[in-house]
Amino acid sequence: MNKSYKVKVNTTTEIDITNNDVSALDTIEVSSSKFHILQNNTPFKAEIIEGDFNNKTYKVKVNNNTYSVLIQNDLDELITQMGFEVGATKQINDIKAPMPGLILDINVTVGQEVKEDEPLLILEAMKMENVFTSPRDGIIKSISVSKGDAVDKNDLLIEFE
Template sequence: MINYKISVDDEEFAFSEEQTSQLDLLELEAGKFHVLQNNKAYRANVLYSNFMDKTLTIEVNGNSYQVAIADSYDQMVEEMGLSVNTSQKVNEIKAPMPGLILDILVEVGQEITEGTPLLVLSAMKMENIILSQGDGVLKSIEVAKDDAVEKGQLIIEME
């Protein structure tokens, strides 16, 4: 069973849960990894990550790659034709994971569109830029810089 489809630049790879658990991967420090694959060593650095749209920019042995991850749920939605990207009005934006607010990139009253960077959330020693998933006007920002947030906590309210 394919659990993950991973697109790296223009190539697509499929991995099962078992294959991912067998990766020989060691985190050296935040966002920096040592990987062994087929008796070859690789240095991998996470340069950018966006948890909401499951994308990463990874540098491996000095080469940069754009990576997109689709889990089994994402694949099912795609197969059903439900992944149409239409802008929608969003009322609440909640923290996708526990972490620390490093920066707020928007202001109350600002009109935003889908994909607008809203804030920077540090989680698991990586910086994640939280993007708007729809259009709207910022009604309130419920967090401040340096606030700790829990997964699912309301961070921005829109109208």
């Protein structure tokens, strides 16, 4: 089966490569990251300087020129076309009450910069104190509740910029 890959070089040039294209190269592995390549009777010295296998990104040096390379297969392309990104996290812009309860304490103010996992507020529900922490780094845009307020499920508590 001849798989195809879309290779982006320096985020500007896109090249479609198949397994057959790779097999046609005359390649000798000099070391674990260095290669001698012969294509159409032209020699190339190639070295993988950096590699992030999970994100499929590499920094490759070919004849003393360095290139950033991103390799995508058919599944990666389909996921991108569908509007998703592999490994991307959802940007959370607000925090809503997951259950009815009473606001016991608010640890932040509007305009305050917060870091991920920093405590934002405490909600008492069913005789238990639930500490809500920041899901991401950000700035507090608004606080829709005050200390002592009773809230219902899905009420907006805090909004991020």
